[in-house]
Amino acid sequence: MNQQGILVVISGFSGAGKGTLMKALMEKYDNYALSVSATTRQPRAGEVDGREYFFVSQEHFKSMVENDALIEYAQYVENFYGTPKDYVEKQREAGKDVILEIEIQGALKIKKKFPETLLLFVMPPSAEELKRRLVSRGTEPLEVIEARLKRAAEEAVGIEAYDYIVINDTIDTCVEELHQLIQAQHNKTSNRLDFINEMRKGLSQL
């Protein structure tokens, strides 16, 4: 194959199961690299610096922006989120498919900057199931969950820009679907131009 790794954005409503899916995908296949975003928001219970996010100060984030160290960044409520450039570039050069788990604002910026990016939006099977999952997590009070669902409804406005809707009904099936969609991207004509040119040359020399 010898291709550069592709860039994949995965977004989805909170509670759709993105985190669990990414964990399962990373465990099952070794051709992926999960980009860790930088954020100025406070860590939630159980979150580890450098694993879920790089938790940085407003000042530090500002300096990353100024030093062009982020592929994209976005403000969300009062916090900033950004994708460190260095990691993404190195992993792609090494042939890894790099996955960014980011919000829709950031996703659209990435797509504009890198049109070949594969944008995937993970959805629960239904709105009721999304609420059920968020409630059963038990980590947040009902009013926070309701705010989150309201946000989800608002986020749904931008979904049309994504390439595929992936419905997370059962984790295993969904992981396989994600894997196949991402691997198929390597065969997109735009990612196969070298092969096509080689074929042309080969045919003309027969």
Added chain:
Amino acid sequence: MNQQGILVVISGFSGAGKGTLMKALMEKYDNYALSVSATTRQPRAGEVDGREYFFVSQEHFKSMVENDALIEYAQYVENFYGTPKDYVEKQREAGKDVILEIEIQGALKIKKKFPETLLLFVMPPSAEELKRRLVSRGTEPLEVIEARLKRAAEEAVGIEAYDYIVINDTIDTCVEELHQLIQAQHNKTSNRLDFINEMRKGLSQL
């Protein structure tokens, strides 16, 4: 799912193995319908009317064009090729994914008329392998094969318009790849608008 079947175009150089792939795909999965084109060209040895093509006269073909009975048609060397509309529409309404095995000219017309069509281009692993396959078929003299390869090189000019390049190295693997690419198309955002709207409505009503 309850979706209308999607439209898929499969093209590729003669000798790339399209016929064998289609046969294997149809045998393995029952959600596909293979559209049979109408043509004014003479049947080759072993070809059966209504199976490989509907072999029709120039006059008959002309009347199909005049009666708007073809989705697209194209002239190729001295012969006409066209896709009968009736079959495609009925099968798609019944939820079957309809596959058109047509030339690049026709493929581009289809894509223009139905932008959601999935265009797949089947390639042999290499130019040498393509020649080897054509020669080993033993059905045509070398000069016909060479003309065919020359044509293949010319056809390669339009490949960039296709969505995916599918390399036919081993039949089984390639059939699976085709199947997955086609099924993924059902989850294209543009094919999931009903689901997205349902989700939006559901979220706003929670």
